[in-house]
Amino acid sequence: MTMEHASHTVAATGQIQATLIGLPTDVGASRLGAAMGPDALRVAQLAPALQRLGVAVQDLGNLAGPPNPRGERDAQGMRNLAECLAWNRIAHDTVLQLLQQKRLPILLGGDHTLATGSISAVARHCRATGKRLRVLWLDAHSDCNTPESSPTGNLHGMPVSSLCGRGPKSLAALSGAVPALPASAFCQIGLRSVDGSEKSMIRELGLEVYDMRAIDELGMREVMRRALAGVNGPQNSDVHLHLSFDVDFLDPDIAPGTGTPVRGGPNYREAQLCMEMIADTGRLASLDIVELNPALDLRNQTAELVVDLVQSLFGQSTLMRDAP
Template structure:
């Protein structure tokens, strides 16, 4: 009997080379442990899983930065701002360098504060290259707090507001332009824990949001169809799709290893469909994986699930897709 082996022609983004950037910090989170996220993903064999799909992987290891001082709120209502700014600059510079080298950067967090740095670098790259940026934000939380209205003062609740120019000035200006990203570039999927002040902020900014009620009513397929609409620009504009994937986007029944779990998130198949539809666009050009907390996990199962989902994001499929080659082996 002949055995068919499917060989992907390329990852979903059309690029064949990625750079893994470990940023081991929980500087912006309320619970310790996300600093171990990058190593948990490596233990779960992220690089070999991508290599099996024909992706060239360059792992730069874990980058160094300031320790977590577990500080109290400052006069502006924030915790660990100077350290968070330092880590955001590290993330910015690393992602910027990878993009300049025509690599697809995969930021391994670490808490979601790091997205301020990574997306600032992506925004700067898009301005320099004339590309249109689309940010897909998969998260249980909107992360639209500002220092004035944050209940906790934790920076990982402020990245969207900061990127839209409404957060701490130093963080908002990392890309060299304020705001770094227009609110119209964002699409948030999976929200189910939103502070009262954030509800007003979402309306003020005009963010495109599909909360869990929308997913319940429309189904994940329709939500993702809407979220990804327009990526095939009829005028030929080059589009850069950035995915910021917070592990707490997933239901904690399947992904317990995160510091801010919220019941009622997407299940396994919904999450897989989400990743598969992103892969189908062929537009993915940069990726954050954040808020994985191995200290709260069970036998690294959340990291292994994330690796499984990332494989789908880079083109792994049940059946052959158009453009894939098949080898017949005896």
């Protein structure tokens, strides 16, 4: 099926038209291996799992980009900026094209640097169509570092600051506007490893954050109710909901296959509830799945868990209940 044909099929059938985009790079990460993430998700049968839920799935395969040079920090304190920029331009251009064709892009990473390009495209599309953007950022880390504050220089720690206009200028400008989106559009969930400088940035930007203590105290249901308060209901039909799902959001006891694991993350049921409540909104319109590192996994169990959670994200419920 061509992408042009598929875009007309949406209006005819009401069926979700999703496109998988493999971006096999770990150029922004500290450890090698996330470049194999897209193929691990295919081995775990992501496309057939979605098709069983009635989603029409197209797979663009893995797109080509520059190799990982494993470079040293440059004069501005960053590693591999040119390569990261190239990959993010690929992500931006591909996601934007798919959104314009009324498809739901599913970016298969790769490291979390790629969210700079994908969310820049979503922000550009929302400006053009009058949509209100809401970004849920599921992650153990806030990714709010800047070249000046980063302890490593790895760009997978800078996408949020870049999207909010505080990161490297070339990345911050990808959407055609700086900032790409207001900080108020973000909601970060699951944080538990945040640098001191990132805490200052979170306060300065006024980011909405539910760290693991908030999840412990409030429960995942209440956290998601608050996170989705401006998304649910017919009065919010103009919302484009983007989910940026970093695999290290999950507790490493259930998801060991990631490069920067942090103990104390959401367990299986908490993660399932999170995904089910997002599905209940009916507003999900774009998705990143990043930081899956099969080199650190056990028999692809993390990829299989991610596929299970993505099924919940697209409407597979663990309970016998009618859709809201």
